[in-house]
Amino acid sequence: MEHRRVMILGTGPAGYTAAVYSARANLQPLVIEGDEPGGQLTLTTEVENFPGFVDGIMGPELMENMKKQAERFGATFQRGRATSVDLSVKPFRVIVDKDQEYTADALIIATGASAKMLGIEGEHELIGRGVSTCATCDGFFFRNKRVIVVGGGDSAMEEATFLTKFASEVVIVHRRNELRASKVMQERAKSNPKIRFVMNASSEKVVSDGNKVTGLVVVDNATGERQTIEADGVFVAIGHQPNTAFLNGQLETDAVGYLVTKGATSLTSVEGVFACGDVMDPRYRQAITAAGSGCKAAMDAEKYLEGSMTHEWTAASANA
Numbered sequence: 366m367e368h369r370r371v372m373i374l375g376t377g378p379a380g381y382t383a384a385v386y387s388a389r390a391n392l393q394p395l396v397i398e399g400d401e402p403g404g405q406l407t408l409t410t411e412v413e414n415f416p417g418f419v420d421g422i423m424g425p426e427l428m429e430n431m432k433k434q435a436e437r438f439g440a441t442f443q444r445g446r447a448t449s450v451d452l453s454v455k456p457f458r459v460i461v462d463k464d465q466e467y468t469a470d471a472l473i474i475a476t477g478a479s480a481k482m483l484g485i486e487g488e489h490e491l492i493g494r495g496v497s498t499c500a501t502c503d504g505f506f507f508r509n510k511r512v513i514v515v516g517g518g519d520s521a522m523e524e525a526t527f528l529t530k531f532a533s534e535v536v537i538v539h540r541r542n543e544l545r546a547s548k549v550m551q552e553r554a555k556s557n558p559k560i561r562f563v564m565n566a567s568s569e570k571v572v573s574d575g576n577k578v579t580g581l582v583v584v585d586n587a588t589g590e591r592q593t594i595e596a597d598g599v600f601v602a603i604g605h606q607p608n609t610a611f612l613n614g615q616l617e618t619d620a621v622g623y624l625v626t627k628g629a630t631s632l633t634s635v636e637g638v639f640a641c642g643d644v645m646d647p648r649y650r651q652a653i654t655a656a657g658s659g660c661k662a663a664m665d666a667e668k669y670l671e672g673s674m675t676h677e678w679t680a681a682s683a684n685a
Contacts, residue, residue, distance in 0.1 A: 369395045371666055372459055372469035373440075374447045375608070377404025378652040379642025380475035381431035382659030383666075387473070388438035390667045395469075396435070396442045397461055399608075403428030404477050405498075405643075406652060413505060415652050424493075427652075447476070452615045452635045471637050471666040474616075474624060475659060476608040478643040478650070483515060483601055487571035495578025495598045496571060500524040501651065504531045507598045513538055513581050515568050516602035522550040524602045529559040536594055538563045538583055563594065571599055607644050616640075623647045631662035639665050 371387050371394040373380050380396060387394040401407060406424035413421040432442065445465065451458040456468040480498035482488055488496055497503040500514075504527060512532045514525040517539035525535045537554065542565045544551050554560050566583040572593060573579055580595040607622045617625045617634035624633055624640040631639040641658035643650050 366466050366468060367395075368456060368468045369393065370469070370670060371395075371471045371473065371663075372397065372457075372467060373473045373475055374450075374459070375399050375404070375475035375477055375642070375644070376402050376432070376442075377406065377428070377475065377477050377642055377655060378431065379477070379644075379655040379659035379662070380404075380473075381428065381435055382656040383473045383475060383641055383663040384435035384440040384659075385431070385438060386660050386663030387666060388435055388440040390663070391439070392667065392670065394435075394440050394473075395467070396440055397447050397459070398442055398444050399476060400446050402442075402444065403432070405480070411506075412502075412652065414502070447611055449611055449613065450615065452612075452638060455637065457637065471669055472639070473631075473659075473662045473666055474609075474612075474633070474638065474640045474644055475642045475662070476611075476644050478605040478607040478623070478647075480601065480605050481603045483568050483603070485568055485570055487573060488599075488601070491571050491573055491578050491599075494576065495573070496601065497598060498601050499650070500527045500600055500602075503598075503600075504528050507532050509533050510597035511536070511595065512598040512600060513594055513596045514600045514602050515539075515581075516604075517541060517544040517546060518602075518604065519546045519550045520604060521602035522546045522554040524600055525554055525560055526557060528600065529557055532559065532598075535560045536563060536596065537561070538566055538568060538581065538594070540567045540586065541565060605643070605647070605650070607647075609644060619647070621647065631658060631665045637669055639669075 371392045373396045384396050411421045445461040448463045449460045459467045508531045511534045513536045515538045528535050565586045570582040580593045582593050609622050624645040639662040641662035642655040
C-alpha cells in the first residue's frame, strides 16, 4: 500500500493545475489520470479562449503541456481510474482499478463531468469536426453557418440562444412535443428570429462528407418519416453527468450529483477532501474556470496539511 500526502483524482485543466501548484509546494502529488487523461479538452480541436495563446492551441496539446509542467515540479501520474474511496478513515483509502490500494492525507477530486451523448451513428466519430457539447467553447467556429442543437431543457435553449450570435440559423431538435425548459428560456428562444424548432423528432444519425458534419437525420415520432436537416454543426445539449458515482455518497452533492463546496473555497463536506473543476461546477464548465478552481484546491490542501485549515473549515461550514 503506497501512501501520499496528496492524491489528485482526475486530470483536465483542474487536475493538472492542482498538480502544478501542489507539486511546487513540495507535496509530491500522485495524479490518477482517469479513463480519459486530459479530460474533455482532449476531444476538442482548437482552443481559442484560453488566455495566453494569441493564435489558439489544440486541446490535446494544451493538456499535454499542463501535464509536463506538473511533472517538471515533481508530480507523478498513473493511468487508471479511482473505483472507490473510504473517507471514513484517515489517511483516506483509494482503490484504483479495483485492485491497487493507496492512502493519502488529502484528496483533491477533479474527476469532471461527462456530457450526455445521444448514442447515435456518427456522433462520436465527428466530435471536433462539427459535433460539440459546448457552444461557449466552439460557437465562434460556426460564424454565418447553420447549426443544430439537440435538446429541450434550459441548457439547450441557452446554447441555442448563444449560438445565434454567430450562426445564420439555429435549429432546435427535440424528441417530445413539449419543451422541458423553463417558460422564460422557452420564450427567449421562440422569440429569436434565428431559431426554428423541429419537435417530436428523434435524432438518428449525424451525417458528414467524410471529413466534417453536413447534417442530422431525424425521425418524426408520429409518422416515422425521416428527413435530413442540413447543417455545419450539431450541438448535443441534453445535460452533463458529474463523475461522482465512485464516491458512493460519502460527500455532499446537489440533486444532480455535483459536489457541493463551501462558499468560495474548494472545501467539501469531509475535512481533508477538496473539489475542483467540472465535478463541482454545473454553471461555467470552462477550461479557465476549471484551472482556477484547481489552483484553489491545491492551495487549500496545502493549508490543510500545514494544520492551519480547521478553523476555516468550521467557518466555511457555518456560512455555507
